[in-house]
Amino acid sequence: MDVDGGGNKRVFQRLGTTSTDPKSKVCYHWRAGKCYRHPCPFLHRELPSPPTQPINGTASSKRHQAFAAEDPSAPRRAPMSSTWGRAHGGRGGNRVVRKMEKVCHYWVQGNCSYGESCKYLHSWSLGDGLSLLSQLDGHQKVVSGIALPSGSDKLYTGSKDETLRLWDCQSGQCTGVLNLGGEVGCMISEGPWIFVGLPNIVKAFNIQTNSELSLNGPVGQVYAMTVGNGLLFAGTQDGSILIWKFNAATHCFEPVTSLMGHTKAVVSLVAGANRLYSGSMDNTIKVWNLETMQCIQTLTEHTSVVMSVLCWDQFLLSCSLDKTIKVWVTSQTGNLEVTYTHNEEYGMLDLCGMHDLEGKPMLLCSVNDNSVRLYDLPSFTERGKIFSKMETRAIQIGPGGLFFTGDGTGQVKVWKLEAEAAGST
Structure with a gap:
């Protein structure tokens, strides 16, 4: 996390990103769902995560196929990674849902x-x-x-x-x-x-x-x-x-x-x-x-x-x-x-x-x-x-x-x- 030199304008910067261009940084207030700057000098989207091994898995319904059970009708994929709860590539672990989470x-x-x-x-x-x-x-x-x-x-x-x-x-x-x-x-x-x-x-x-x-x-x-x-x-x-x-x-x-x-x-x-x-x-x-x-x-x-x-x-x-x-x-x-x-x-x-x-x-x-x-x-x-x-x-x-x-x-x-x-x- 970085604190920008301009007062309390806090932004997030991904590991591995060294550019000082504001557009290489994600707006802290946007991530909290309350950025009111138009236009904002920082990103209102997540930066891509570093490429990692893709996740694959075979799903089952609530009533089908348990441990190592093979469903002949299901797509053939490699087993899901066992590293539960960690960030992975693509839509990685730093993505958050933005917007005040309450229906009007x-x-x-x-x-x-x-x-x-x-x-x-x-x-x-x-x-x-x-x-x-x-x-x-x-x-x-x-x-x-x-x-x-x-x-x-x-x-x-x-x-x-x-x-x-x-x-x-x-x-x-x-x-x-x-x-x-x-x-x-x-x-x-x-x-x-x-x-x-x-x-x-x-x-x-x-x-x-x-x-x-x-x-x-x-x-x-x-x-x-x-x-x-x-x-x-x-x-x-x-x-x-x-x-x-x-x-x-x-x-x-x-x-x-x-x-x-x-x-x-x-x-x-x-x-x-x-x-x-x-x-x-x-x-x-x-x-x-x-x-x-x-x-x-x-x-x-x-x-x-x-x-x-x-x-x-x-x-x-x-x-x-x-x-x-x-x-x-x-x-x-x-x-x-x-x-x-x-x-x-x-x-x-x-x-x-x-x-x-x-x-x-x-x-x-x-x-x-x-x-x-x-x-x-x-x-x-x-x-x-x-x-x-x-x-x-x-x-x-x-x-x-x-x-x-x-x-x-x-x-x-x-x-x-x-x-x-x-x-x-």
Whole structure:
């Protein structure tokens, strides 16, 4: 950091830059989001980072492919670097989001008189290359699940208002509402099936045959579901994890067993590489061997509810209300250990992984301050934010840079990550 000779005009200078030309320095006030000089003698953009080895990685959805698991349908890339939390090339670690990070209340109401000179955001997002394509209104309570089945032209959303809504992906219009008779705790899709977690039951809808099945056995609200090894897993309010297997001959899901060990509700699940990972309100993550159906490790490093678990390459990522994201890797002893911890000011609610349009890994994290953070991986550089009136409880990735968020007001937003952002520096 340099202090310029002219009073308190502070500027940042990158290492390796020796020029005294003001245009080789980044404006300190611009980086803080409050430079009012027009024109400013210093840069209102970041200088390029020194070239380094590019980052590559293979993403997976929240319910697919864990440590070293190979997804034949995924692009073939080298594993993600293990140097978590450090600056890397391209959009490196010194980039910051500029603008006062609060949405203008009057703009939301449609009557801000300051216009472009308003110091608050007149946008639901912050960061280059994020476009809000559509807002889907209809749910009356928090959106707790979003599903975009492969090959379908319909988006499915579930809510604590006890309904499942169908949306046409072309027009954005709601084409159907199904009353479920209970609050939706979670929702996933796999093949032609959509699974909806409700109190004391899981509903399974086949969108090809228009059939509906009821899977009995859960005690209390079903908070989390995932699929793996041809099995369906459901985490429930009483701390158990129920397992079903589909029988093609009888066209029904048959119970296999239940996994017991958590002392409070299971609220997050992910399966892959013959392992199941479960996060709970008891602040732990349990690792289950899916051949023996036994718990082989209990992770106790989080100090509050483990809200979401995500598998990516050989890593496990977890987020918690303890305001941290933890990155886990298998040690030489075969046990998972924390290799990096990312801290925020608020609790974390949900994790979702995707690649930008250059194929570089990104992490979307819902935070308990009514925002979703977009991070470059593995550096955890913040590349943007999404805002909503209430906290975002559901995130779903779509094709071609699309993703969907559902918040506490019942609104679903459709977002697009533009190529401009993917190629920016």
